[in-house]
Amino acid sequence: MKRMASALICLIFLVAALPVMAGGQGEDGAAAEAVELVWYVPGGSGFPYGPDDEKEVYAQLNNMIQRDLGFSVDIRATGGFGEYRETMPLAMAAGEDFDLVWTSSWCNNFMDAASDGYYAGLDELLPEYAPTIWKDTRDALESTRMNGEIRGVWSQQIAAKTSNVFLRESMIEKYGWDLDSIKEVEDLEPLLTQIKREDPDLIPLSMRKPLPEWMIYDLGYGDLGVLVDLLAIRLDDKSCQVFSLIEDPGYKNKIELARDWYAKGFIPKDGLTYNMDQWNQMVNAGKVGMKLHNTWIPGKDRVTTAFDDTWVQIPFDGPSVMQGGNIVSTLNAVSARSEHQVEAVRLLEYLWTNEEAFNLLAWGIEGTHYNLKGDFIEPLQDGGYYANIPWVFGNTFISYLREGENPEANEMIYKLNQDAVKSPLMGFSLDMDSIKTLVATVSSVHEQYYKAVCGGYVGDDVYEEYVAALKQAGIDELIEGIQDQIDSWTASK
Template sequence: MFKKILCGVIMATLLLAPQLVWAGSELEPVELTWYYPGPYPQADADMVFEEFNKILKEKINATVDFKIQNWGAYEDKIRVIIAAGEEYDLCFTANWFNNYLLNVARGAFLPLDDLIDEYAPGLKALVPPAMWDATRVEGKIYGLINYQISCMTNGAYFKKELVDKYGFDVNTVKEMEDLEPFLAAVKEQDPDIYPTGIVASGGGNWAGWITHFGFDEVVGRDMPGAVRLDDTGEIPTAINQYKTDEFKKFARTVADWYQKGYVRSDALAINDATPMIKAAQMGVSFGGNCKPGNSAEYLAAHGWEIISYPISESVLKTSSIISTMHAISRTSKNPERAMMLMELLNTDKELYNLLTFGIEGIHYNKVGPNRIEPIEGSGYVPNTAWLFGCQFNAYFLPGQADTLWEDTHALNMSAVPSPILGFAFDPEPVKTEIAQCSSVVGEYMRTIDTGSCGADWEATLVEFIAKLDGAGTSRIITEIQAQLNAWKQAG
């Protein structure tokens, strides 16, 4: 029922969302500070931001101080900003990056219900009520959803040139070990290319396989606490995914790849994969969301072709709904204006596409009412249309079908619902244990995730689990189960 309610109104809400019009000259001028990640620096970012601010000033008499951070630096930077209580207005948050639930438990974000009602009616109408419910903690909304694909499909992204060269059939890939012939061929025949794109930056390698291995995370990406997607019990059972055979297999396989040279030897030290991507120096990468239009997005951003292949079924999860959001800081002096900005980025196609694709004639050329061709070698290609706002407002890129958003809707409709779809965990009772476990994850997970522990993978895994237990994993699992019990009993 949740899924039908959610998906049945997706296309309709795009047409019905109202827009507020503010008289910018009647508002006091403010500057908003916005932190978000991406493949930065971009040569023309300041040029785009200047143009963006000209338009924004006319609309709401505000400008933005863009505190853009490279993928590898963002989490550490925003963590320090939040811990220090520094003043800022907006930040990107998700279940997998700048952990949403953990930050809510820490009191880092403002509750947004009243602000949404008053300053973002378009955004409120755009997002189905069932999706807003996925963001609620103790009944309150703290995150603004960047509206787009709602389900999660893990993907493997192959360099097409190499697939063609080796005659490799991507359809044979059902498990991690099925990649071995391709990885071995890259290492042997193309030694200047890294067989995999596995490095320490971004959302993590395990994150790119978690749906494949059959888990729905509860507390946030990489945090202990999950349920199995095939759990058919009347009340789903909370588990520690790090104690499962599936995670042990993952850790063993990636460590083996590392020892065989399928993962670059300095992977643990690489916090920015952008140079490797731009140079087309990887055979296959994992992560993100395998969705309609992926390959065209990648070609437009990086200039080389990939084959985007799903390595999991498509699953509709609460965690996938909250996988890309923005929050307003508890320290914001201008939360109303910050909400106005978010309203515009989700309802104003001009502003959204400016930030997403840059300036017409400099970074892209218009070839149709809603279709563009990026200008090769331009200085602004963030390739993060999913991060800025409602992606259904994005221009179509070369190779993307005119039916892209209908195809996305169809995928949402056909996705398998998670057994805990609609469940929103309240982290408050175990926020201390979550913080302690977060520190342990930070200490160990990148080493395991990249395979950098090598032959010591099993000892490292045992040590990791023991440290998690000492940090309070059992209390987290017990609290998740108690909340699941109450959720199911409430009907």
């Protein structure tokens, strides 16, 4: 990884030169001035501009952190999300030294890493060194409890999930689409047909994830925080019976819809060969007509693009859903091996409460990377720093709004989080130790088939082969093991 060798050499000399407190709790006084944290985050190739000016931004940020906290941070933005998802688990398994790392349920898997002991427990550190985070997110933090301790800090943002679609404003105007007629994903077919016929150079529909995965919430299902695109419960089922999505009739209908749309040319023939970063790059380059998503952000449902257009976000009629898995969709964790755990938690608190520092990291330098117009920012097309991931860094409720966003957006987001349908498993966390081997075996089979089958690229013969392979891998035993934990948890409430 970039700068890894030199950073490790520096760290060796640094540790040799400093007195280290037992228990990994950091240093006090003058010695703390020499502390430099290492923080891994995704960034760069997956976004419209890429943080080319990151050194300048990080230097200004470190001036503030050094002044206010007495230490600094080496932020290592590691590729786009696709690259990050592949490299970070390998780096941690290889013993890479770090203090903070961004982690989630869908990229750099939080539950896997936490259960393997890579992340520190934070129950004692947060109340003392991050009191605002502790106060603001006390209930949400319970969703990160693994092996008895809180293991991650949530980036406060939209947590409710709502199945939706992004449409290009230029196409809405060009074709006169009636947005009120879009109630469910099937209502998009006439629009896709029109794009296919009238704009043949465009890919009608982005398939960064298989279509059914975007529709889990629309179907009224909730995930378990592990194998989120395979195992689920029904949100209206108080007994919380676990089932396989692949064999569920409602989910299979969405697989068949994806297969039909693939046959009609709405999904590219070679779409299965694109990774997440390649899909993002095509979307950001204006090569895609529409894209599905499961996060609808009220008040921020008009998004400026890098290709001189605006995305307009339309929610489907299904429920907005709040569950523990939504919380672990974006977290920062402290390394269990870190010798600077106090400083790491203090940095998260600092970015949670300091608007100037947070917005510098999220958006860059005013006048260089964006212009500020009243209370809104306008990112500069050639600015050189546009990570566009404020939800990676902490408290998005102190983030600048972009032009076109509702001034009341944060209040609207808070209300949606409060009003969303709550999963009956809120507060439940799996003990991975007893099911780890089964999870690994089932995951291996799942990854082999999932994108091809659920993306609509193959027929019933491969679907049946997939179901049989999951059975052989032990999916029924895995479901039984998870169900036993859920039943014990519900009985104890």
